[in-house]
Amino acid sequence: MKIPIKKYIKLLSKYLSNSKGLILVLALIMGASIIIxxxxxxxxSYFIDGIGARKPIxxxxxxxxxxxxxxxxxxxxxxxxTYLSQNIGWSATNKLRLDLVKHCLGLDMTYFKEHQSGExxxxxxxxxxxLFNFFSKLLVSLINNVLLMAGIIVLLAVENITVGLAFATFxxxxxxxxxxxxxxxxxxxxxxxxxxAMFYGFxxxxxxxxxxxxxxxxxxxxxxxxxxxxxxWLPINLKAHLSGYRIWITLEGIFGIGNVMIFALGGYxxxxxxxxIGTVYLMINYIQLxxxxxxxxxxxxxxxxxxxxxxxxxxxxxxxxSKLIEEEKVTMEDNAGSLRVQNVFFExxxxxxxxxxxxxxLSHGKKLGILGHTGCGKIPWHD
Numbered sequence: 001m002k003i004p005i006k007k008y009i010k011l012l013s014k015y016l017s018n019s020k021g022l023i024l025v026l027a028l029i030m031g032a033s034i035i036i037x038x039x040x041x042x043x044x045s046y047f048i049d050g051i052g053a054r055k056p057i058x059x060x061x062x063x064x065x066x067x068x069x070x071x072x073x074x075x076x077x078x079x080x081x082t083y084l085s086q087n088i089g090w091s092a093t094n095k096l097r098l099d100l101v102k103h104c105l106g107l108d109m110t111y112f113k114e115h116q117s118g119e120x121x122x123x124x125x126x127x128x129x130x131l132f133n134f135f136s137k138l139l140v141s142l143i144n145n146v147l148l149m150a151g152i153i154v155l156l157a158v159e160n161i162t163v164g165l166a167f168a169t170f171x172x173x174x175x176x177x178x179x180x181x182x183x184x185x186x187x188x189x190x191x192x193x194x195x196x197a198m199f200y201g202f203x204x205x206x207x208x209x210x211x212x213x214x215x216x217x218x219x220x221x222x223x224x225x226x227x228x229x230x231x232x233w234l235p236i237n238l239k240a241h242l243s244g245y246r247i248w249i250t251l252e253g254i255f256g257i258g259n260v261m262i263f264a265l266g267g268y269x270x271x272x273x274x275x276x277i278g279t280v281y282l283m284i285n286y287i288q289l290x291x292x293x294x295x296x297x298x299x300x301x302x303x304x305x306x307x308x309x310x311x312x313x314x315x316x317x318x319x320x321x322s323k324l325i326e327e328e329k330v331t332m333e334d335n336a337g338s339l340r341v342q343n344v345f346f347e348x349x350x351x352x353x354x355x356x357x358x359x360x361x362l363s364h365g366k367k368l369g370i371l372g373h374t375g376c377g378k379i380p381w382h383d
Contacts, residue, residue, distance in 0.1 A: 049278035089136030119201025
């Protein structure tokens with residue numbers, strides 16, 4: 001199943017339009033955090049080489065102070081990034097929930113007959129919740145991670161072109177393997193979302209009908225249906241989550257090979273006096289730093305897969321139209337006479353009537369109510 005790029009752009013433009021200022025601030029904060037992450041290992045490398053070169057103690061102390069201040073600043077930026085991303089995510093998803101509820105309330109009863117209340121709630125809230133990471137910082141974080149990986153390659157190439165080329169090759173191979181490994185995970189997550197909605201729909205419908213189930217002795221029947229639903233849901237759930245973990249397992253294997261490569265290359269270049277021990281530290285630190293954006297990229301790919309499944313389901317719901325066509329409304333003046341309804345028939349589905357030959361007369365000032373649970377038939381009441 002293809003990732004719905006057009007639907008992503010549509011949702012981004014619609015629900016993040018009022019958060020452009022916050023998104024810009026979030027991008028600046030994450031950009032500053034990237035710069036600090038790139039500079040800190042350079043400070044430590046300078047400190048290590050400075051000890052070997054017997055540099056003045058004042059310069060080494062200054063490097064240590066700058067490193068501590070930078071690390072503290074990075075934590076402050078992380079707090080700001082979390083606050084802004086949560087704010088953006090909640091604002092966007094709440095707007096989407098509101099639109100879905102409004103749309104759902106405009107549908108005719110055919111939809112509500114075919115879908116249980118719990119399923120509808122899960123579709124409005126559960127699918128939207130799956131989009132939270134997508135709205136909060138997915139796009140900004142993705143761009144910043146790409147910049148972080150590019151910055152690592154450039155800085156290492158400045159230190160030693162061989163090291164830079166080795167890292168660039170390792171990164172390119174890793175990205176190709178990760179993207180190929182994700183496979184058809186979108187379809188798996190969509191199936192899981194659908195079965196999750198069915199499960200909560202079943203719970204909502206039957207918990208609300210507990211008294212009727214007990215009164216009719218249908219407890220064992222309901223439990224059998226419950227077990228059947230769980231048995232059907234389990235393999236689909238496992239398949240969806242294994243689709244995401246497959247990328248994680250692959251990534252761990254890639255970095256195991258990458259660490260061996262870096263230690264071997266760093267040891268050889270240092271032994272041949274082509275790089276300093278500080279540069280060896282840079283290589284080890286940057287391979288570990290490179291693991292973070294790739295790990296986040298794995299999580300982001302999984303979030304994109306989940307979000308894609310949710311977007312497809314949300315779009316399907318928004319495409320539903322009511323079968324009822326509103327025409328001219330009949331209005332009555334305050335001093336109007338009685339209301340007479342004769343031989344009214346109505347049906348949502350062909351040959352399945354909802355109203356059968358309904359007739360009544362209501363005089364001015366009187367009220368008429370229809371009482372009864374859904375599907376049980378109705379008893380008219382009037383004052």
